[in-house]
Amino acid sequence: MHDTNAPRRYGLSKSRITSFEQCPKKLWLSVHRPEFAQHDEGAEMRFAGGNEVGEIACALHPQGVMVEAEPDLTAALAATTRLLGEGHPGPIFEATFQHEGVLVRVDVLERTESNAWRAAEVKSSTGVKDYHRGDLATQVWALREAGLELESAAIRHIDKTFELTRAGDYAGLFTDVDLLDELEDTIAGRAALVEQARAVLAGEEPELEMGDHCSSPFECEFAAYCGRDLPSGPKWPVTVLPRGGGKKWQTKGIENLLDLSPDDLSGTNAQILAATRDGVPFHNAEGARREIAGWGWPRAWLDFETIAPAVPRWIGTRPYQQIPFQFSLHLEQEDGTITHHEFLSCDGSDPRRTCAEALVEMIPSDATIVAYYAPFERRVLRDLAGWEPDLAESLLAKAEATVDLLPVTRNNWYHRDQRGSWSIKAVLPTIAPELDYATLEVKDGGNAQMAWHEAADQACSDARRGALSDALRAYCARDTWAMVTIARALENRT
Ligand code: SF4
Known part of the structure; x- marks a missing residue:
């Protein structure tokens, strides 16, 4: 029984x-x-x-x-x-x-x-x-x-x-x-x-404290549940110090950034402490102007969106290699005139050739290309050069002509709301809150990849693909306009 x-x-x-x-x-x-x-x-x-x-x-x-x-x-x-x-x-x-x-x-x-x-x-x-x-x-x-x-x-x-x-x-x-x-x-x-x-x-719910194991080897899907009763912690924790700079203070029992004194920190960390304590952004406009002064005209503010499929889709590609399917380009002349150009391929076909041709056609050969974290854009340009040998000379020259706005921003701007990050999404709201990504349907690179995969699926309707294309264009254009806006603000230029 x-x-x-x-x-x-x-x-x-x-x-x-x-x-x-x-x-x-x-x-x-x-x-x-x-x-x-x-x-x-x-x-x-x-x-x-x-x-x-x-x-x-x-x-x-x-x-x-x-x-x-x-x-x-x-x-x-x-x-x-x-x-x-x-x-x-x-x-x-x-x-x-x-x-x-x-x-x-x-x-x-x-x-x-x-x-x-x-x-x-x-x-x-x-x-x-x-x-x-x-x-x-x-x-x-x-x-x-x-x-x-x-x-x-x-x-x-x-x-x-x-x-x-x-x-x-x-x-x-x-x-x-x-x-x-x-x-x-x-x-x-x-x-x-x-x-x-x-x-x-077979037992009751285990009582276990949260810790490093909550994100390793996977982000735990119960983190919100387990953390529901935890004290909220200081408003400005020491962990906002970048590159793990807060860990050292945590081991000494300090959790609140504002418990540190200016003498405890130097360089960027000291600037972060001062900006957080005083509520006044650190801004070195002179330093930004000096760093940007060497960039030539016209300036091509460039941002790629890519997919990186585990299983290569197209000849000559490797697993997880970044394949550009979209770029946005704000082309700025020395007199301040700006025009917008873009490329998007999301029908599932190989985008490399048309992307490379669009880059060569849209970016003047004498332009300085500006990216935010330039190693990424340079690598995409070099990969395209490898795939399209007849356009390689122009594409490699563009990779060489690419400069980076990220270190300029890091060296010359910090607002406490960035909370230790200089990603474009962290910086932009502190400079131009009206350009909020939250109002967009595609909000970040991960969303953009998901949108591409949905649009590239042969089962996607034309109407839906059109809507996804619009969302992708709006997102990528926001990224390059954000760069222009940030650079102008850094230099105190209108
Ligand atoms: S968040 Fe997940 S890993 Fe962390 S204590 Fe809760 S259940 Fe465990």
Whole structure:
């Protein structure tokens, strides 16, 4: 007879065990109070990117068989048992196993020459991350307990040196790192770990303080819930000091920036303290004018938007290489005349050639190009030069002619509302609050990438693509106009 008083035995999966390893409370909340989770906007795009990587990993083995979880995972377990029983030669994708209530699905299960098995976990990263090891150990533990003879267990991650040379040919996109030997101790500890996770799930909500583990290896989706009763802390914490400058003071028990004296700090940090304490921005107009004086005319204020797909889409591109699909250009003459120019490709076609041509056509050869964090724009220009040899001379010259507004801003302006950041989105509201990004539909680079992916999808309607194009144009134009506005304010120029 079923014992209704027996404690409920919670099912576990590889991802639940990963959650437990990050934080027992995270596991407990994800099972008992999932409604408290707050997922960030980029999660969907990362998920789609991961799916594409998984699909390519499978497509590389056309003789493989997929274990579908239809109608449910019980069917996947049965299908896996059947395939193994029939002596399937592999590869088997999403082979599903269960041991002690822990369910695992193996991305790729391949036969080895000695008729044993190799398990591979496909990752969209370009290397092995620490949390991958725990993931893989859980897989191996469950597979071995299910009676599978494993010869190797690998993280199959993206090889960042791969270059697409033929459309659709992704042989070589992945590289395997076999971790089986290295993980034996971790694997041996899995049974105990699973019991601990289960004990947590059967108990009350764990009492755990927030800490560094809340953002490593993942930003925890329960941070708002866990932090709801925390004291709000000082208005101006020492952590606004850039480049980790506040950590040193925290170790001495100082949390409030205003508890420091001017003698404690020097350089930029001293300017930050003074601007924060007095509520008066640090502004060295003379210094800004001196730094900008060397920039020639006309000035081409330039900003690229890019996508960086894990799976290269176009010939000659590598994983995660930045591909420009848009730029905005404010062209300023010495007499103050400004014209706006732009380029946008979001129909899913290869944007590189048309982008390169537009740059050559729209930016005068004698212009000084101004960017905000210029290494990025220079790199995009140089990559375009590599892809378009007939335009390379002009594009490389433009990369050489690119100067950077960011260090000028950092050296000569600080408003306390920047809270230690000189990103354009932090600086602009302190100089021109009317140019708020919050009023735009596309608000940042991540939004722009999501908009491109939606517009480039062949299922996107013309009307929606048009609306996304308008939003992208408005956003990118705001970025370059923001640069013009910031530079003029730094120099006290109207
Ligand atoms: S926010 Fe931190 S303490 Fe709270 S569940 Fe997440 S990892 Fe655990």
